[in-house]
Amino acid sequence: MPHGATSQSLCHTREPHLPALRATAPARGRAGEAKKTGVKMEREKTKKKEKGKEPEKEKIREKGKEEKEKKKEVEKEKIKEKEKEKGREEKSKNKEEKRKERETEKEKEQLKGKEEKEDNNILLAKPLLEPREKNKQILVLGLDGAGKTSVLHSLALNRVQHSEAPTQGFNAVCINTEGSQMEFLEIGGSEPFRSYWDMYLSKGLLLIFVVDSADHGRLPEAKKHLHQLIETNPIIPLVVFANKQDLGAAYHITDIHEALALSEVGNDRKMFLFGTQVTENGSEIPSAMQDAKDLIAHLAADMQ
Ligand SMILES: Nc1nc2c(ncn2[C@@H]2O[C@H](COP(=O)(O)OP(=O)(O)OP(=O)(O)O)[C@@H](O)[C@H]2O)c(=O)[nH]1
Ligand SMILES: [Mg+2]
Structure with a gap:
């Protein structure tokens, strides 16, 4: 049995005997002794009471501690709860911000779509094939298949590039x-596009007219169109490309000069004739084409 438990049981067994001791001491001689004994017993009693109170105090202290701990726990819980709340608020704030961002993006896209629609409407309102560029351009005209696109691409790249x-x-x-x-504008040579040639001639800086030197049968047609064009604009400089010189059947440039009646284009007009050819894709452009390009750059600069 533990030591503490034994002493505690002793305290309890003595307590019920105390009143009996006081009752069996009525004699005077013994009164002082009895008094002393009484005092002693009172002290003992107080001590015992004190001792009895100890566990109570202990309990109260424990309770106090527990309460403090509980309070701390509650405080901690509160702080955690607050932090969670803050986190939730921030999350919803972020969500809100993201939602707003998405809305702004949507609005931007809608606006863009609207602008594009409006742009398309403007384009549709114009003639179907009209280019957007309105500045002064170097016009490239001639019958279909003469080689306009091939020549133009080759001049731009300084390398031979056939049209597709x-x-x-x-x-x-x-x-x-x-x-x-320099801004060049080629208008298709097929029948439906020839009606646009005149319209653009008045806005052109200079005219490049391309003919297929090997297509003898169509040279008169080419001549007719060329003269109709230059009649409408008596001063526009003219550069003729006698193209496809690589082909065996190609007319020499003097024959082309004659076939196109170039002597009749007017004394006041600047006129030049070049024999050109667009041969193997990727090869260097012939020197005659390089010369033509330099001359065109000079003429265009003079006209601006
Ligand atoms: N052999 C040879 N073929 C050429 C030459 N130039 C162009 N071609 C070919 O001729 C065909 C017509 O050339 P394009 O450049 O499309 O002719 P275009 O004048 O632009 O024709 P449209 O656009 O219809 O008015 C293509 O197959 C070219 O590869 C050339 O100098 N020599
Ligand atoms: Mg073309």
Whole structure:
């Protein structure tokens, strides 16, 4: 049995005897002794009471501690709860911000779509094939299949580049030369597009007319169109490309000069004739084409 438990049981067994001791001491001689014994017993009693109170105090202290702990726990819980709340608030704030961002993006896209629609409407309102560029351009005209696109691409790249398909409408090409930029506009040579030739001639800086030197049968037709064009604009400089010189059947440039009646284009007009050829894709352009490009750059600069 543990030591503490034994002493505690002793305390309890003595307590019920105390009143009996006081009752059996009525004699005077013994009164002082009895008094002393009484005092002693009172002290003992107080001590015992004190001792009895100890566990109570202990309990109260424990309770106090527990309460403090509980309070701390509650405080901690509160702080955690607050932090969670804060987190939730921030999350919902972020969600809100993201939602707003998405809305702004949507609005932007809608606006863009609207603008594009409006743009398309403007384009549709114009003639179907009209190019957007309105600046002064170098016009490239001639019958279908003469080699306009092939020549233009080769001039732009300084490398031979055959066209892959007939031009349906317009073909605008920018060519950079030393210190300047030239804008070329080819209009398709097929029947439906020829009506646009006149319209653009008045806005052109100069005219490049391309003929297929080997297509003898169509040279008169080419001549007719060329003269109709230059009649409408008596001063526009003219550069003729006698193309496809690589072909065996090609007319020499003097024959082309004659077939196109170039002596009749007017004394006041600047006129030049070049024999050109677009041969193997990727090869260097012939020197005659390089010369033509330099001359065109000079003429265009003079006209601006
Ligand atoms: N052999 C040879 N073929 C050429 C030459 N130039 C162009 N061609 C070919 O001729 C055909 C017509 O050339 P394009 O450049 O499309 O002719 P275009 O004048 O632009 O024709 P449209 O756009 O229809 O008015 C293509 O198959 C070219 O590869 C050339 O100098 N020599
Ligand atoms: Mg073309």
